[in-house]
Amino acid sequence: MSSIADPVAGTSRSDAKASNAKAAAASSAPAIAFPVAGERELRLDLFRGMALWLIFIDHLPTNILTWFTIRNYGFSDATEIFIFISGYTAAFVYGRAMLEAGFVVATARIMRRVWQIYVAHVFLFTIFLAEISYVATRFENPLYSEEMGIMDFLKQPDVTIVQALLLRFRPVNMDVLPLYIVLMLFLPIILWLMKWRPDVSLGLSVLLYALTWHFDWYLTAYPSGFWIFNPFCWQLLFVFGAWCALGGAQRMSRILSSPVTLWICIIYLVAAFFVTLTWHIPQLSFLMPKRIEQWMYPITKTDLDVLRFAHFLALAALTVRFLPKDWSGLKSRWLRPLILCGQHSLEIFCLGVFLAFAGHFVLAEVGGGALTHALISLAGILIMWGMAWVISWYKHSADKGASKTKSRAINADMAGGSA
Amino acid sequence: MRPGSGTVLVLTLLAGLAAAGLARAQDAAPQACEVPPYLLSTESTLPKVAEAVKNARPLTVLVVGSRSSTILSSENSAYPARLQAALREKLPSTPINLSVELQTGKTAEEVDAGLVKLVEAKRPTLVIWQTGTVDAMRSIDPDDFRGAVDEGVAALQNAGADVVLVNLQYSPRTETMISAPPYLDNMRVVAQQHSVPLFDRFAIMRHWNDAGDFDLFSTFHGTDMAKRVHACLGRALSKFVLDAARLDQAQQN
Numbered sequence: 193m194s195s196i197a198d199p200v201a202g203t204s205r206s207d208a209k210a211s212n213a214k215a216a217a218a219s220s221a222p223a224i225a226f227p228v229a230g231e232r233e234l235r236l237d238l239f240r241g242m243a244l245w246l247i248f249i250d251h252l253p254t255n256i257l258t259w260f261t262i263r264n265y266g267f268s269d270a271t272e273i274f275i276f277i278s279g280y281t282a283a284f285v286y287g288r289a290m291l292e293a294g295f296v297v298a299t300a301r302i303m304r305r306v307w308q309i310y311v312a313h314v315f316l317f318t319i320f321l322a323e324i325s326y327v328a329t330r331f332e333n334p335l336y337s338e339e340m341g342i343m344d345f346l347k348q349p350d351v352t353i354v355q356a357l358l359l360r361f362r363p364v365n366m367d368v369l370p371l372y373i374v375l376m377l378f379l380p381i382i383l384w385l386m387k388w389r390p391d392v393s394l395g396l397s398v399l400l401y402a403l404t405w406h407f408d409w410y411l412t413a414y415p416s417g418f419w420i421f422n423p424f425c426w427q428l429l430f431v432f433g434a435w436c437a438l439g440g441a442q443r444m445s446r447i448l449s450s451p452v453t454l455w456i457c458i459i460y461l462v463a464a465f466f467v468t469l470t471w472h473i474p475q476l477s478f479l480m481p482k483r484i485e486q487w488m489y490p491i492t493k494t495d496l497d498v499l500r501f502a503h504f505l506a507l508a509a510l511t512v513r514f515l516p517k518d519w520s521g522l523k524s525r526w527l528r529p530l531i532l533c534g535q536h537s538l539e540i541f542c543l544g545v546f547l548a549f550a551g552h553f554v555l556a557e558v559g560g561g562a563l564t565h566a567l568i569s570l571a572g573i574l575i576m577w578g579m580a581w582v583i584s585w586y587k588h589s590a591d592k593g594a595s596k597t598k599s600r601a602i603n604a605d606m607a608g609g610s611a
Numbered sequence: 612m613r614p615g616s617g618t619v620l621v622l623t624l625l626a627g628l629a630a631a632g633l634a635r636a637q638d639a640a641p642q643a644c645e646v647p648p649y650l651l652s653t654e655s656t657l658p659k660v661a662e663a664v665k666n667a668r669p670l671t672v673l674v675v676g677s678r679s680s681t682i683l684s685s686e687n688s689a690y691p692a693r694l695q696a697a698l699r700e701k702l703p704s705t706p707i708n709l710s711v712e713l714q715t716g717k718t719a720e721e722v723d724a725g726l727v728k729l730v731e732a733k734r735p736t737l738v739i740w741q742t743g744t745v746d747a748m749r750s751i752d753p754d755d756f757r758g759a760v761d762e763g764v765a766a767l768q769n770a771g772a773d774v775v776l777v778n779l780q781y782s783p784r785t786e787t788m789i790s791a792p793p794y795l796d797n798m799r800v801v802a803q804q805h806s807v808p809l810f811d812r813f814a815i816m817r818h819w820n821d822a823g824d825f826d827l828f829s830t831f832h833g834t835d836m837a838k839r840v841h842a843c844l845g846r847a848l849s850k851f852v853l854d855a856a857r858l859d860q861a862q863q864n
Binding site: 341408413486 | 649654677678679682683716744745748749750751752753754757780782783784785786787788789790793796797799800803804817821823827828829833834836837840841
């Protein structure tokens with residue numbers, strides 16, 4: 193697993209500071225400002241870990257634990273958190289690399305990361321193929337003769353597998369990694385622009401988002417259809433994350449601490465909660481004004497609806513306000529499993545997708561009621577935690593002897609700088 | 612425990628077992644498959660159906676659907692036939708003509724093309740349009756799908772028919788392969804915009820699965836289970852149609 197580790201900024205704190213200062217002096221434009229390197233930003237790890245758990249639970253069939261996922265209480269869900277934090281940490285780690293080692297080296301490192309994610313995706317696809325080939329040969333229920341037609345692609349593996357390698361054929365639940373790959377591919381350009389003018393870059397990102405909505409741009413998929421997560425839209429969250437990491441968050445701190453923002457966020461979140469309530473309790477839907485319904489629906493996930501984005505912003509604003517960076521709970525052992533998972537996000541994400549497949553499989557083969565459902569979800573989370581623990585053990589203990597000569601490696605998964 | 616109570620206990624158990632055995636034997640007959648009322652209630656109405664029934668004119672129903680609207684090699688057990696039987700039973704004085712037009716493997720947009728022609732040929736009072744499955748399997752752009760359903764419903768209404776939309780089946784086995792939610796959402800939107808009743812087949816089947824009426828996960832069942840599910844669907848759909856036409860009260864009065 194340590195091969196996935198991506199050594200990026202192998203410099204000590206003072207070096208980083210020095211080069212930061214140098215860069216700031218070199219460019220007259222308002223240079224991007226890194227948060228002072230020091231304590232890890234554990235909040236990022238915490239929430240990314242949480243997003244990974246929630247994504248896993250959402251990928252399983254509905255069960256009791258599903259009620260703990262945020263998508264039931266508002267418009268946005270764990271995907272937003274995951275992409276935002278990915279943008280934040282990637283910009284943080286590779287942005288520093290770009291300042292210290294230059295554009296070419298940073299790009300090279302980013303491309304290595306892209307390759308790792310790609311390999312992970314192909315690995316997951318193989319497992320998926322194994323699962324459904326098994327199901328296809330075993331499953332015969334006339335009730336679903338139409339739905340089983342989805343297996344027809346197995347009849348021409350030559351085309352299907354090539355399309356999968358081109359990221360155009362993606363089974364359900366395997367859409368996040370291709371999105372992540374595309375976003376990372378463009379990270380060098382994003383960072384380069386950010387280095388020049390962060391606000392202009394964010395503006396360009398918003399412009400691309402708006403144009404995509406206006407002209408209905410999308411990427412096609414195989415055998416037909418489109419990418420479930422439209423990269424032209426979802427880049428907004430990624431770039432916004434990067435913008436926050438490179439000083440935007442600090443500059444926004446005055447807005448974030450104003451009571452007006454607080455109340456807008458609370459009102460919006462409560463309103464969103466009531467709207468989602470009408471989904472779960474259809475008896476309440478008569479309370480919704482028809483005019484609003486017609487304006488609001490559908491709230492598309494593919495194109496990252498503005499309502500979803502705003503919902504994420506409101507959640508993030510409240511989180512930043514009420515959960516200070518130095519909150520002692522972040523060090524408590526109860527949150528340790530979440531933070532550990534968040535620190536190894538690529539591995540744990542892939543494991544989560546695999547476990548979701550496996551969970552489906554167990555439910556299908558063994559059957560079982562609500563209790564089995566809940567147990568499978570819980571077991572999956574325990575396995576994710578265990579794996580995160582093993583990976584971190586490898587990094588801190590097993591690999592220590594081998595890399596004594598090198599300075600400590602930092603991986604793109606690791607947020608918030610290190611000392 | 613006194614000996615007497617023990618005997619009573621044993622007898623009760625035996626009676627229970629016997630009852631269970633009887634229940635099993637009657638499985639082929641209509642089984643529980645209750646549908647909670649909120650899944651069958653709708654604000655939208657079917658004025659043309661109501662009018663036809665009240666004036667004792669024949670009720671012509673056209674079911675347009677894909678392969679999940681039938682059971683291969685036993686069409687008479689599929690939900691359209693069950694719907695017809697249930698309607699005949701509940702509206703004894705109204706002649707019911709029901710026909711099924713299967714549009715196998717066609718997306719909503721492809722069905723659109725022939726829809727008006729079908730309606731002109733059959734002049735139905737009510738068109739039941741089951742769609743979404745093929746679009747979901749081919750992952751058609753949900754916006755395009757919505758546009759197609761929207762157009763189709765408008766065309767049917769212009770041609771003078773009442774419309775009921777039927778959405779996808781709940782199919783837990785293929786959940787990792789077919790993404791239903793965008794298509795379910797968009798059908799709900801179109802139904803709302805045109806004030807057309809939406810028969811939420813997906814939610815109803817999921818309810819049956821969760822409540823234990825049917826194990827929809829199970830692999831091996833022959834056509835037996837398909838027939839039972841369709842019988843339940845047909846019955847629920849007949850209730851839904853009569854409810855949307857506000858005919859239940861009319862019959863009682």
